Every structure is written in structure tokens, then in C-alpha cells.
Amino acid sequence: MSSSSNSGAFRIKGTGRHTPARTARFTFDGKSYTALEGDTVASALLAHGVHLLGRSFKYHRPRGILSAGPEEPNALLDVSRDASRRQPNVRATVQEVFDGAKIASQNRWPSLKHDIGAFNDLLSPFFAAGFYYKTFMWPKEAWHKLYEPIIRRAAGLGEAPKEGDTDHYASRYEHCDVLIAGAGVAGLTAALSAASTGAKVILVDEQPEVGGALHFDSSTEIDGKNGYDWAQGVAAKLKAMPNVTVLNRTTVFGYYNHGFLGLVERVTDHLPLPSRDLPRERLWQVRAKKVVLATGSIERHMVFANNDRPGIMLASAARTFLNHHGVAVGRAVAVYTAHDSAYEAAFDLKRAGIDVVAIIDNRKLPGEAVLAEARSLGLEVLVGHSVVDTAGRHRVSSITVARNGEKNSRKLKVDALLVSAGWTPSVHLFSQSRGKLRFEAENDRFLPDIYAQDCISIGACNGTDDLSTLIGEALSAGAEMAGHKGADSIDAIAFAGSNLYEWTGGMIGAAEGAGPDTAVKAFVDFQHDVTAKDIRLAVREGMHSIEHIKRFTTNGMASDQGKLSNMHGLAIASEMLGRPIPQVGLTTFRAPYTPVTYGTLVAHSRGDLFDPARKTPMHHLEAAEGAEFEDVGNWKRAWYFPKRGEDMHAAVNRECKTVREVGGVFDASTLGKIEVVGPDAAQFLNLLYTNAWDTLKPGKSRYGIMTREDGFIYDDGVVGRLAEDRFHVTTTTGGAPRVLQHMEDYLQTEFPHLKVWLTSTTEQWAVIAVQGPQAREIIRPFVEGLDISAEAFTHMSVAECTVMGVPARLFRVSFTGEIGFEINVPADFGPAVWKAIWERAQSLGACLYGTETMHVLRAEKGYLIVGQDTDGTVTPDDAGYGWAVSKKKTDFVGIRGLKRPDLVREGRKQLVGLLTKDPNEVLEEGGQIVADPNQPKPMTMLGHVTSSYWSENLGRSIAMALVAGGRAKMGETLYVPMKDKTIAVEVTDVVFVDKEGGRING
Amino acid sequence: MVDFGAEIATRTLPLAGAHGGSSVARLELAAPAERISLRVAAADVAALSAALGVDLPTEPKTSASANGRTAMWLGPDEWLVIADGPGEIGSGLMAEAAKASVPHSAADVSHRNTAILVSGPGAAATINTGCPQDLSLAAFPVGACSRTIFGKVEIVLLRTAEDVFRVEVWRSFSTYAFGLLAEGAGDAAL
Amino acid sequence: MLLIHCPYCEEDRSELEFRWAGEAHIARPDNIAAISDEEFAEYFFLRNNEKGLTYERWRHIHGCGRFFNAARDTVSDKFLMTYKAGLPKQPIPAETKAEAIAEEKTVETWEQMEGDAR
Incomplete structure (x- = not known):
């Protein structure tokens, strides 16, 4: 058996462009088939006479292949290589066959031929447009339990993959002078013209090979060659030019602002065994100075009763299958058209030896040239006739034909019906670019009118039908977009083209066979099962805007975005409304032009590259000590250091005790740091913080609070003055970037x-905090050039010194209430210094501690954490930090906001301590606080718990809370009602440990 | 007992041991360097140029090199100055800048940044995996430099030769930057 | 994605390098501590949020770091001009203006389209 014969009984010898010897095997619903390399799944299945490919969305009607391109609404399949590389809703007309492909139909159960969901077709009176809004209104409870599960099971196309995608995806930014979308005659010609000027050109086409309509158009000759061959020659020439990039299998899916275009290149979906190095798809983000839109046009189907049976397809699609793939779509084929172009399908099939049953032309006056040729080929042409119905269960078997306006009809036996209502210019990208369309009434089409961006439409998408005109238009567009206005460059590369037949005709809206009968299903939108009747119903029910009609009927809202259905739907609505089409309006086209995989949009942002994981210089050492880490913004911070057998609670309890009794070492490197330098540094800080800084002496540091102009706490931190003109500012870990932005804003625009000047030095320094009674003893041997005795280096001192031979900044600060030092060393030295400090700390009985212990220890001292104990509505006074607001300064950011009536009123929420009556009860952070737990609901909330911990040092729980008038409620009992109990608490001071504060100065 | 004070700290570089790249784009770690973030008003640029021995460039997106140091224009009053050499203890650039008596700010950022060198015919494409700038030679010639974005992190990019770029990145973002460059280098080779 | 001309870098750069920073030309009162509640509300809380021509601030945060001003048409997203911080509100150049107005009539926006759906 020859390979050509087993590649399908419908292969027609002498037609098509594939090599018979190059075959590929694939399975469809478990059955094995042979295809030829270059086949789409659609052409390969048609070659074997397989037309039934799926079930429709709503009515589960048998569906086949309607088109040969990306506009396909019916033939959506599940394509997989293996369990982790599977994609649903792949268009059979786009997917190339590769050896080993596993392909399955969708939306059917138990099988494609016997689908239980088809019962919906009988119930269709209940599924009319808008049925969702009417049917599932009540009872309310039924929604979750009944309606939603049923709808979820029944609706939706395809099945999402359950396993992680093992493919990878790439992305690339690119720039060019001219981007050309579409490589048909117009795009190729424009590319030649633009490229000849030396401009950087990117030519993009969604198909595997260039040529566009030349894939099917057998009667076009360009530059003395067959059109398709000419196209391949041009592509080869362009690919050889260094200033040209030709991207095949690439779709321009979005045309955004300022010449920005999104492209998706399908790299491996056609390959049998793609190298694992290859990305499956590549996202191109292109900034183009100019754009040429040569996106062609899409043929429309005819709207008539039962126009959706498998075997009914666009005439141009049948020509693609025959002329490009060498496949006949049937043995007895009829054509139903309102446009001359479909005649050529009949001619091609007839010449290939296929029985053309009849050409049924909806018009009274077909084009003379095609009519004459049809007659000379002996074809029966029924002018002024319509197909009013079709029959056939899984494939069309007959059509019913009647003269327009007459009831008498006859049946014709067919196994395929080719349809054409004319061509819709593909203005999607133009519309996405925000260009405005105009309606050309004589040809029933929207065309580009007013441009919003530096682009130009040429060829079929611009309504240019005549080939000679089109070539001229493309030549000058290419040169002009490349910046050459003169004709010289064009003349040098000009060539001629001709078509055998000039095309006329076209219609939009429902044809005769769409009937007023409510039982008739004349499909407008195949993918969403929207019929002509549905659109009429929408208008009758009061939808008068096309935007409302679209949403009520879901016409054009499926993944094909109405490429076939929009114009028909609009025409039917226009007729019902009695308003001309431009007044009904066209829905706006939005990106993407065709569906784009999530993988492509995500590209590299997966796994480790999903988001940067910021690690401190000592991270690996902490990990080696068994640290558990927590995320703080992008930072990974050591959370606690469990010893063998310890859970988090035990570890934190031990760390808390050890720090207070001996000492602890903590990685504070993530603290934001800003170097503020210049003669006006103190003056600037005076303006940005509520505190006064001019009084701070070099060698000292101070805790500062930053408010926004509204008076609410924005950030806090210790600021050290290293010299008259140099401050070392610290911020919260999470606040570092926004505080710098906030400071830069004021510095650049107000002051x-x-x-x-401000410089972020967060990452310049590794910061090792050593806290506890033994802190000084721990660091003493390492510090050179500085007396760190209690007398010489008092609390809140700062100095530059040497630590282990490394220049360091040493702060005497404490966030624990114990003696504390923060050693800042240049980050690369962090690990070495950390190791040495830890070794000594360990020998003295100290511990490593993490952020959880840090939180507990600071809460024991009542120290604030911005963002935990504050929420953007808390003033320094509310937090008990009124002392940090300078009374002497005449200006600082927030000075006016703090005087606002609401900020100075009585009864504001204030930060207080809470002690539960039961010392073992640990409150939940966020718990609401009330005065009387027995009051009727809704209760009056006095505030909420902001921080709550078990304090091992105190042997009881502690909490901080924002409570209305809290400082006046000291000693009062309040309540925190929980789901299952009410917790009584006493309002206290926020300082729980060492209230006198003596330990810190030791 | 261990004599703790006798130890001298050694450096641990971020990305130590990282390797990657492809046939068209090599990824290497730059040697440790000394760096300062320099800020000075336009009127006082000359004084800092004299102090540092390199003419601070005043044209956007340009750099200047002299006496073993490279000054990169980052903004109208901002330069990143990098000195060749190990950049060990005692920062020479800081001391030199301090000699200028005009108001300015020099902050030592030697350890804040680390640098990855991307070289080869696919270097630009590799960086364009995450950088939206036009890296054609016409738009980004040799010597051009810019702070910009690379995927989800900020970088400073310097083109040192037609097919060599230096990518300066904050140390905690360097793992991410290296990872994305490695993927980009792989893709650029296809 | 927008392409924004940075007046300091003197080059068009991708929106990714920038951050929007609110309405432009709202100066912080010199005597802020003395202004009335109404004046403070006007300064700090109230913004025009205009449709069409708007003056706004951007920061080239991942570039030169500078804040600057821009005149942008929020309907078409077209930048009519950008200029350095500290300069007074700049008039729109005449030719840019004509173009912008022509576009106002032609550009379809979501609002306009949905607005038809009364």
C-alpha cells in the first residue's frame, strides 16, 4: 500500500502541496490515522472522510469543520503529547499534525456519535437567548446546590489540564521600524518594499508558510508565477536580508498603545519530538515605529436552517483543503453562495474530478465571468435560489433548495455543502489600535477610516479587492512606512499580478432559509450556538444596542470572538430595529485576536523566576542552623530556629527566654537603609520626620516617625548621624522602597x-543584631577602634569602627529592651562576621533568634510595628508616640494634617496593652473589642487586637490593641467576643517587661 | 579558648559558583569591584571629575572611562562609578570623592551591587528577554549605559563592547537576574 | 504599553521603567501649618481626575529616577508633551493640540461604546 493511499481515501492525486512519502501517524478519539506532513488536523481527518469532530456548546449538535483557518468556531479539539502536555480547545484547522499526536473530541459523553447532551437540542425552547437570566432566578438556595453544578458540568468547552505544564515558554522584547502583520500578497509586497529601503522589518504570519489567501487561490498569477510559488520565493528573499525577520506560525494577537504589539510564536506545536531546549511558544513584545496591517479578510457563512451540519463549510476552506492539502471535502458537493468567489471552489473541485451537484446562488445577478465559466464547465447554476434546509445526522446528506420567494422545493443529495456570503475585512488589529471604522454600505463592510496610531491598512483588510491596485497600494505603503516617500525604490521592485476572475457580491444577515419559524436553527454564531432567532428575540425583548444584544445572546463572545458571526448578527439586529447598520454600531474588537495560552503570557515567570526571592548574605548560614523562613515582601527572613524536636512554639519560647537571660543573634539585614548626605541633610530630615534632627549630634541616633501629609504614621526607624552632613536612616523592611520614593518625591518636587541626596544602601550592609545582657561581651573581641563600654558607648550611640578588620558601622540600639548592638558590615563580609559572632555567642550560651521572637520581645516592651499595630489611620499620638512629634518645628510633612479636627478629637483609637483575665488565653489578632458582650447586635466595636503573643518571659499572654479612648480606660475590663466564647481582658499600659527601662542601658 | 579577635573577615560573593549561558551568550560573574553612588549638582560636576580622575559624563545614557574607573550617567545628578580591582577594604573612591570640597554625596555601594557579564553574539537578545530597551547598536552603542528594568528587577546596563554587556544588579536580586539571563541565553541560541 | 518621553533622558522609554505619580502642579503651600481645613482638603485630598487633557506627574523610577510632568489625553492615552519638574504648567503646542482634538472625535473608547448602550 502506498503512503499516499493510506493518508486518506479523499486525497486527490495531482493536487495539494504535501509530499506523499512524508507521513505522520496520529490518533483521533483513540483511532489511528495517517496524515501527510504539512496537514492540519482538519485536513488530515477530512482526507479520511472524518467530518464529525465535536459537539456544540449549548445544544450538543454534531459539528464538523467550517473553515481552514484561525476563525474556526466548531472544530475545537484536545491535543496532547502526554498527560502534562495537553491543551484543550485547539482549532483543528490551525493545529498541524505531528507524528504521535493524541487528539480527542470534546464536549461529548459518552462518545462523539452518541452524546447524551444532545438531548439539549430537543429542549432548546428552554435555552433561548437570555435563558440564564430567566430560568435560574429562584429559589435562591437552588443556585449553589442545583443549578450551578448542573450548568458547570454541561457548559464550558474542553477540559483544563490537571497536571503542571512541563513545557517552557520564552519571551523577547524587540524593536523595529516597520512591523507587517500578515504575509499574503499585500504583506509580502509591503515587506519587500519596506525592506528595500534598509529599514528594520518584521514580517509576521500565523500560518506555517507565507501566502495567505494564495494557499487556496489557484487562479492568481504574480510576477509571471503561480501566486503561491511567488509568495514562497519572496519569503526566501526576505529571509536572506539581514534587516528582515520573518516570523511564521506567529500571531499578532494585540495592538496596544504607542506601537506596542504582542506576538505569539508557536515554536514546537508542529514538531513530533521537539528538543526540550525549545520553548513551546515565544512571546514577542515588539515596539514598532510603524505598522502595516495586511491581515486579509475572512469568508462568511450563509445563515439558513440547519446550516451547522458537518460537511457544510466555507467555500474558501474547501479550496484550501483541495489546493493546498490535496483533500476533497466530499464526493458530491454543492455550493451555496451570495458571492462570486465560491464559484471558484466549484471550478477547482470539478477540475479535480469531484461531482459538483449544483451552485445555488442566492443572488439574481452573479458575476458574468464566473457564471460563464460555470456554464462552460457544465455546472448547474441555480440563480436566485436558496438552500432552505439540510438533512443528515452526523454529516450533511441532502439539502433542500427553493427558488427565492417560492414554496416549491427540491432535495439534492450531497455529502458536502460549500457556503459563502462574501468576505469580512479583518479589521481587528486596526480596531485594537483604536482606529475608527467606516461602513461601506455598497459592500456591507466596515473598513479602516481614521487612524489613531502610525499604521496603515493594505489589501483585503482595507477593502482593496483588485490585485493590481493592491500591489500598488502595498508597494507604496511599505516604502512610506519605512520613511521613503519617493517612487524610485518602488519602481525598482514593482511587478504585476492578475486574477482570472473578478469577484462581486456578498450579503450579510439571514438568508431565506433562516425562516421566521421559532423552531428553525439558523446559526449565526456556531461556537455559542446563537441563532438568527435568538438575535431577533433579543431585540423583541428590548435590547436595542448591539452591546446589549451581544451580551444577551452571547453572539461573538466565544473564543473566536465573532470573526464569522459579528456582521450577520449586526445585520439581523439592524433589520429588526429598522435602523441602518452604522447606527446600530459595531462592538469593539479587543485583544487577543486569537486565544493565547497562559504559558506564553507567563513565559519565564515560573518557579524560581516567578518572583525574586531576596535572601540576606547570611541566609545559607541560617538555613544550615535549621532556620524556618518567612516571607516579608520578597525577602526570606529567618523566622525561628527550632532545635531537634521543637515545634515553633517551643523554639520561640526558648529563644525569648535566652535573649532576655543571656543574649541572642538576629539577622536584621533586610531593614531598609537610606544614606542621606549633604549640607542640608538635617534640614531635610526635619521636614520628612515628625522629630527634630538638627539637635542630634554626630555619633548619636534617634528613633524617628514619619507621617504622610495627612498626619498618619507612614514608617518608622532609627536614624543615626555619622557626621554633620551624613545620616544613616533605617526604615521598616517592607517600607524601604516606598519610603525612598516618598523622600525623593519631596526632595525633587517640594524641597x-x-x-x-538620597542613596539606597539597604543591600550594602549586612546587619547582625546582638541583643541581651551578654551582648557587649559577645561582640567585644571583634570590635576595634571603639570603646563600647556602657559609659562610653551609651544606648542610641552610633560609630564607625572596625569589626574583624572590616570597616563597620556600629549602632547601640535595641528592639528587645535589652542591651543591644547592630553591627553593619559591608554585605560580602556578613557571613564571616556572622559566623564568628555566632560561634562566640554560642559559647556564652546565647541563641540565634528569628522574626517571631523579635516580634514577641518587642511586644513585651510595647514597641510599635508599623503596618501591624498601625493601619494608615493611626497618628503618632494614637500610638502613644506623641513625644516623637516636635512641638518646636514650624514645618514638617504632616504638621497640618495632625491638626485636622478628626485627628485631635477625643475618643480616637489609641494603642494600649491588653491582658486576658485568663493568663493562658492568647487572643486572636484582629479580634474585635466591645464594652458589653451582652449588648444587642450589631455591637458597638471599640477597636481591635493588633498584636498578641504568648510571653514565656512573663508566663502569660500579652496583647496590644487599638481601643477608642484606650488610655483613659486603664484597668477597665473589656471583652473580645469570639465565635465560641467571650474573652474578658483588662486594659493596661503597653509595656509589659521592665517598665522602668533599666535593662536597656546596662 | 579561641582568640576571636584575631580573625579577619573574608568576602562571600553573591552568586559565587553560579554558571550558565549558551553557545551565543556567555554568562560570567564580574570580579569584585569598588563602587560609589555619586550625586552632585550640574554646576559642581567638574570638581568631582577632577577628584575621581574621570570626566563624569553629562549626556544621558553615556559612560566615561579613565584611570581604571568607569563613570556611568544614571540621572542628571547621579552617577555610578566603578573602579577596577578587588575593591577590598578601605574604599579608594570614597576617599577620593571626599577630596572635592563642593557639596555632593558619595555612598559606598560596592557590596550593594554585583555584576554579571553577558557576552557573545546573542548577548543583546539574552538581555531583551526581560529588558524592554532597544539594544540595537544604533540605539544602545558601545559605552551606552542605563538604569532599566529586567523582568521584575532593576538593573544598570552598560555596553562595554559590541557583544558584551555588564549587568549591575542589587545583590539580593542577582539570583533572579542570573536565572532569567540563563533562560534568555538559552533561548537566544535557538 | 505606553511609550513615555523622559525629559531628562531625552528618550522614549517603555512604561515599565516609569511610575505614575498623580496630578501635577499641586504645590505644597509654603505656609502649610497655617492653612484652613478647606485649603488643606483642597491641597491634599481633592483631585480633578479629568477625562481628556490632564497634567500629571510621572517618575522615571527605573531610569534616571527623576519626577517630571506630562500632559496626557486620558481618552486616547496619547502624551501631548512631557517636561521637567519645577517648570510651570506648559501650554500644549498648537500642532499637537489640533491633532489631539481631531482624535477626540475619532477615537472610540469603551465608555463611548458602552455609553451607547443606554
Whole structure:
């Protein structure tokens, strides 16, 4: 058996462009088939006479292949290589066959031929447009339990993959002078013209080979060659030019602002065994100076009763299958058209030896040239006739034909019906670019009118039908977009083209066979099962805007985005409304032009590259000590250091005790750091913080609070003055970027006269905090050039010194209430210094501690955490930090906001301590606080718990809370009602440990 | 007992041991360097140029090199100055900048940044995996530099030769930057 | 994605390098501590959020770091001009203006389209 014969009984010898010897095996619903390399899944199945490919969305009607391109609404399949590389809703007309492909139909159960869901077709009176809005209204409870599960099972196309995608995806930014979308005659010609000027050109086409309509158009000759051959020659020439990139299998899916275009290149979906190095798809984000839109046009189907049976397809699609793939779509084929172009399908099939049953032309006056040729080929042409119905269960078997306006009809036996209502210019990208369309009434089409971006439409998408005109238009567009206005460059590369037949005709809306009968299903939108009747119903029910009609009927809302259905739907609505089409309006086209996989949009942002994981210089050492880490923004911070057998609670309890009794070492490197330098540095900080800084002496540091102009706490941190003109500012870990932005904003735009500059030094320094009674003893041997005795280096001192031979900044600060030091060393030295410090700390009985212990220890001291104990509505006074607001300064950011009536009123929420009556009860953070737990609901909330911990040092729980008038409620009993109990608490001071504060100065 | 004070700290570089790249784009770690973030008003640029021995460029997106140091224009009053050499203890650039008596700010950022060198015919494409700038030679010639974005992190990009770029990145973002460059280098080779 | 001309870098750069920073030309009162509640509300809380021509601030945060001003048509997203911080509100150049107005009539927006759906 020759390979050509087993590649399908419908292969027609002498037609098509594939090599018979190059075959590929694939399975469809478990059955094995042979295809030829270059086949689409659609052409390969048609070659074997397989037309039934799926079930429709709503009525589960048998569906086949309607088109040969990306506009396909019916033939959506599940394509997989293996369990983890599977994609649903792949268009059979786009997917190339590869050896080993596993392909399955969708939306059917138990099988494609016997689908239980088809019962819906009989119930269709209940599924009319808008049925969702009417049917499932009540009872309310039924929604979750009944309606939603049923609808979820029944609706939806395809099945999402359950396993992680093992393919990878790439992305690339690119720039060019001219991007050309579409490589048909117009796009190729424009590319030649633009490229000849030396401009950087990117030519993009969604198909495997260039040529566009030349894939099917057998009667076009260009530059003395067959059109398709000419196209391949041009592509080869372009690919050889260094200034040209030709991207095949690539779709321009979005045309965004300022010449920005999104492209998806399908790299491996056609390959049998793609290298694992290859990305499956590549996202191109292109910034083009100019764009040429040569996106062609899409043939429309005819709207008549039962126009959706498998075997009914667009005439141009049948020509693609025959002329490009060498496949006949049937043995007895009829054509139903309102446009001359479909005649050529009949001619091609007839010449290939296929029985053409009849050409049924909806018009009174077909084009003379095609009519004459049809007659000379002996074809029966029924002018002024319509197909009013079709029959056939899984494939069309007969059509019913009647003269327009007459009832008498006859049946014709067919196994395929080719349809054409004319061509819709593909203005999607133009519309996405925000260009405005105009309606050309004589040809029933929308065409580009007013441009919003630097682009130009040429060829079929611009309504240019005549080939000679089109070539001229493309030549000058290419040169002009490349910046050459003169004709010289064009003349040098000009060539001629001709078509055998000029095309006329076209219609939009329902044809005769769409009937007023409510039982008739004349499909407008195949993918969403929207019929002509549905659109009429929508208008009758009061939808008068096309935007409402679209949403009520879901016409054009499926994944094909109405490429076939929009114009028909619009025409039917226009007729019902009695308003001309431009007044009914066209829905706006939005990106993407065709569906784009999530994988492509995500590209590299997966796994480790999903988001940067920021690690401190000592991270690996902490991990080696068994640290558990927590995420703080992008940072991974050591959370606690469990010893063998310890859970988090035990570890934190031990760390808390050890720090207070001996000492602890903590990685504080993530603290934000900003170097503020310049003669006006103190003045600038005076303006940005509520505190006064000019009084701070070099060698000292101070805790500062930053408010926004509204008076609410924005950030806090210790600021050290290293010299008259140099401050080392620290911020919260999470606040670092926004605080710098906030400071830069004021410096650049409000206080530009100040001579001061800001530099982020967060990552310059590794910060090792050593806290506890033994802190000084731990660090003493390592510090050179500085007396760190209690007398010489008091609390809140700062100095530059040497630690282990490395220049360091040493802060005497404490966030624990114990003696504390923060050693700042250049980050690369962090690990070595950390190791040495830890070794000594360990020998003295100290521990490593993490952020959880840090949180507990600071809460024991009542220290604030911005963002936990504050929420953007808390003033320094509310937090008990009124002392940090300078009374002497005449200006600082927030000075006016703090005087606002609401900020100075009585009864504001204030930060207080809470002690539960039961010391073992640990409150939940976020718990609401009330005065009387027995009051009727809704209760009056006094505030909420902001911080709550078990304090091992105190042997009881502690909490902080924002409570209305809290400081006046000291000693009062309040309540925290929980789901299952009410917890009584006493309002206290926020300082729980060492209230006198003596330990810190030791 | 261990004599703790006798130890001298050694450096641990971020990305130590990282390797990657492809046939068209090599990824290497730059040697440790000394770096300062320099800020000075336009009127006082000359004083800092003299102090540092390199003319601070005043044209956007340009750099200048002299006496073993490279000054990169990052903004109208901002330069990243990198000195060749190990950049060990005692920062020479800081001391030199301090000699200028005009108001300015020099902050040592030697350890804040680390650098990855991307070289080869696919270097630009590799960086364009995550960088939206036009890296054609016409738009980004040799010597051009810019702070910009690379995927989800900020970088400073310097083109040191037609097919060599230096990618300066904050140390905690360097693992991400290296990872994305490695994927980009792989893709650029296809 | 927008392409924004940075007046300091003197080059068009991708929106990814920038951050929007609110309405432009709202100066912080010199005597802020003395202004009335109404004046403070006007300064700090109230914004025009205009449709069409709007003056706004951007920061080239992942570039030169500078804040600057821009005149942008929020309907078409077209930048009519950008200029350095500290300069007074700049008039729109005449030719840009004509173009912008022509576009206002032609550009379809979601609002316009949905607005038809009364």
C-alpha cells in the first residue's frame, strides 16, 4: 500500500502541496490515522472522510469543520503529547499534525456519535437567548446546590489540564521600524518594499508558510508565477536580508498603545519530538515605529436552517483543503453562495474530478465571468435560489433548495455543502489600535477610516479587492512606512499580478432559509450556538444596542470572538430595529485576536523566576542552623530556629527566654537603609520626620516617625548621624522602597533647593543584631577602634569602627529592651562576621533568634510595628508616640494634617496593652473589642487586637490593641467576643517587661 | 579558648559558583569591584571629575572611562562609578570623592551591587528577554549605559563592547537576574 | 504599553521603567501649618481626575529616577508633551493640540461604546 493511499481515501492525486512519502501517524478519539506532513488536523481527518469532530456548546449538535483557518468556531479539539502536555480547545484547522499526536473530541459523553447532551437540542425552547437570566432566578438556595453544578458540568468547552505544564515558554522584547502583520500578497509586497529601503522589518504570519489567501487561490498569477510559488520565493528573499525577520506560525494577537504589539510564536506545536531546549511558544513584545496591517479578510457563512451540519463549510476552506492539502471535502458537493468567489471552489473541485451537484446562488445577478465559466464547465447554476434546509445526522446528506420567494422545493443529495456570503475585512488589529471604522454600505463592510496610531491598512483588510491596485497600494505603503516617500525604490521592485476572475457580491444577515419559524436553527454564531432567532428575540425583548444584544445572546463572545458571526448578527439586529447598520454600531474588537495560552503570557515567570526571592548574605548560614523562613515582601527572613524536636512554639519560647537571660543573634539585614548626605541633610530630615534632627549630634541616633501629609504614621526607624552632613536612616523592611520614593518625591518636587541626596544602601550592609545582657561581651573581641563600654558607648550611640578588620558601622540600639548592638558590615563580609559572632555567642550560651521572637520581645516592651499595630489611620499620638512629634518645628510633612479636627478629637483609637483575665488565653489578632458582650447586635466595636503573643518571659499572654479612648480606660475590663466564647481582658499600659527601662542601658 | 579577635573577615560573593549561558551568550560573574553612588549638582560636576580622575559624563545614557574607573550617567545628578580591582577594604573612591570640597554625596555601594557579564553574539537578545530597551547598536552603542528594568528587577546596563554587556544588579536580586539571563541565553541560541 | 518621553533622558522609554505619580502642579503651600481645613482638603485630598487633557506627574523610577510632568489625553492615552519638574504648567503646542482634538472625535473608547448602550 502506498503512503499516499493510506493518508486518506479523499486525497486527490495531482493536487495539494504535501509530499506523499512524508507521513505522520496520529490518533483521533483513540483511532489511528495517517496524515501527510504539512496537514492540519482538519485536513488530515477530512482526507479520511472524518467530518464529525465535536459537539456544540449549548445544544450538543454534531459539528464538523467550517473553515481552514484561525476563525474556526466548531472544530475545537484536545491535543496532547502526554498527560502534562495537553491543551484543550485547539482549532483543528490551525493545529498541524505531528507524528504521535493524541487528539480527542470534546464536549461529548459518552462518545462523539452518541452524546447524551444532545438531548439539549430537543429542549432548546428552554435555552433561548437570555435563558440564564430567566430560568435560574429562584429559589435562591437552588443556585449553589442545583443549578450551578448542573450548568458547570454541561457548559464550558474542553477540559483544563490537571497536571503542571512541563513545557517552557520564552519571551523577547524587540524593536523595529516597520512591523507587517500578515504575509499574503499585500504583506509580502509591503515587506519587500519596506525592506528595500534598509529599514528594520518584521514580517509576521500565523500560518506555517507565507501566502495567505494564495494557499487556496489557484487562479492568481504574480510576477509571471503561480501566486503561491511567488509568495514562497519572496519569503526566501526576505529571509536572506539581514534587516528582515520573518516570523511564521506567529500571531499578532494585540495592538496596544504607542506601537506596542504582542506576538505569539508557536515554536514546537508542529514538531513530533521537539528538543526540550525549545520553548513551546515565544512571546514577542515588539515596539514598532510603524505598522502595516495586511491581515486579509475572512469568508462568511450563509445563515439558513440547519446550516451547522458537518460537511457544510466555507467555500474558501474547501479550496484550501483541495489546493493546498490535496483533500476533497466530499464526493458530491454543492455550493451555496451570495458571492462570486465560491464559484471558484466549484471550478477547482470539478477540475479535480469531484461531482459538483449544483451552485445555488442566492443572488439574481452573479458575476458574468464566473457564471460563464460555470456554464462552460457544465455546472448547474441555480440563480436566485436558496438552500432552505439540510438533512443528515452526523454529516450533511441532502439539502433542500427553493427558488427565492417560492414554496416549491427540491432535495439534492450531497455529502458536502460549500457556503459563502462574501468576505469580512479583518479589521481587528486596526480596531485594537483604536482606529475608527467606516461602513461601506455598497459592500456591507466596515473598513479602516481614521487612524489613531502610525499604521496603515493594505489589501483585503482595507477593502482593496483588485490585485493590481493592491500591489500598488502595498508597494507604496511599505516604502512610506519605512520613511521613503519617493517612487524610485518602488519602481525598482514593482511587478504585476492578475486574477482570472473578478469577484462581486456578498450579503450579510439571514438568508431565506433562516425562516421566521421559532423552531428553525439558523446559526449565526456556531461556537455559542446563537441563532438568527435568538438575535431577533433579543431585540423583541428590548435590547436595542448591539452591546446589549451581544451580551444577551452571547453572539461573538466565544473564543473566536465573532470573526464569522459579528456582521450577520449586526445585520439581523439592524433589520429588526429598522435602523441602518452604522447606527446600530459595531462592538469593539479587543485583544487577543486569537486565544493565547497562559504559558506564553507567563513565559519565564515560573518557579524560581516567578518572583525574586531576596535572601540576606547570611541566609545559607541560617538555613544550615535549621532556620524556618518567612516571607516579608520578597525577602526570606529567618523566622525561628527550632532545635531537634521543637515545634515553633517551643523554639520561640526558648529563644525569648535566652535573649532576655543571656543574649541572642538576629539577622536584621533586610531593614531598609537610606544614606542621606549633604549640607542640608538635617534640614531635610526635619521636614520628612515628625522629630527634630538638627539637635542630634554626630555619633548619636534617634528613633524617628514619619507621617504622610495627612498626619498618619507612614514608617518608622532609627536614624543615626555619622557626621554633620551624613545620616544613616533605617526604615521598616517592607517600607524601604516606598519610603525612598516618598523622600525623593519631596526632595525633587517640594524641597529642590536643599543640598542633600538620597542613596539606597539597604543591600550594602549586612546587619547582625546582638541583643541581651551578654551582648557587649559577645561582640567585644571583634570590635576595634571603639570603646563600647556602657559609659562610653551609651544606648542610641552610633560609630564607625572596625569589626574583624572590616570597616563597620556600629549602632547601640535595641528592639528587645535589652542591651543591644547592630553591627553593619559591608554585605560580602556578613557571613564571616556572622559566623564568628555566632560561634562566640554560642559559647556564652546565647541563641540565634528569628522574626517571631523579635516580634514577641518587642511586644513585651510595647514597641510599635508599623503596618501591624498601625493601619494608615493611626497618628503618632494614637500610638502613644506623641513625644516623637516636635512641638518646636514650624514645618514638617504632616504638621497640618495632625491638626485636622478628626485627628485631635477625643475618643480616637489609641494603642494600649491588653491582658486576658485568663493568663493562658492568647487572643486572636484582629479580634474585635466591645464594652458589653451582652449588648444587642450589631455591637458597638471599640477597636481591635493588633498584636498578641504568648510571653514565656512573663508566663502569660500579652496583647496590644487599638481601643477608642484606650488610655483613659486603664484597668477597665473589656471583652473580645469570639465565635465560641467571650474573652474578658483588662486594659493596661503597653509595656509589659521592665517598665522602668533599666535593662536597656546596662 | 579561641582568640576571636584575631580573625579577619573574608568576602562571600553573591552568586559565587553560579554558571550558565549558551553557545551565543556567555554568562560570567564580574570580579569584585569598588563602587560609589555619586550625586552632585550640574554646576559642581567638574570638581568631582577632577577628584575621581574621570570626566563624569553629562549626556544621558553615556559612560566615561579613565584611570581604571568607569563613570556611568544614571540621572542628571547621579552617577555610578566603578573602579577596577578587588575593591577590598578601605574604599579608594570614597576617599577620593571626599577630596572635592563642593557639596555632593558619595555612598559606598560596592557590596550593594554585583555584576554579571553577558557576552557573545546573542548577548543583546539574552538581555531583551526581560529588558524592554532597544539594544540595537544604533540605539544602545558601545559605552551606552542605563538604569532599566529586567523582568521584575532593576538593573544598570552598560555596553562595554559590541557583544558584551555588564549587568549591575542589587545583590539580593542577582539570583533572579542570573536565572532569567540563563533562560534568555538559552533561548537566544535557538 | 505606553511609550513615555523622559525629559531628562531625552528618550522614549517603555512604561515599565516609569511610575505614575498623580496630578501635577499641586504645590505644597509654603505656609502649610497655617492653612484652613478647606485649603488643606483642597491641597491634599481633592483631585480633578479629568477625562481628556490632564497634567500629571510621572517618575522615571527605573531610569534616571527623576519626577517630571506630562500632559496626557486620558481618552486616547496619547502624551501631548512631557517636561521637567519645577517648570510651570506648559501650554500644549498648537500642532499637537489640533491633532489631539481631531482624535477626540475619532477615537472610540469603551465608555463611548458602552455609553451607547443606554
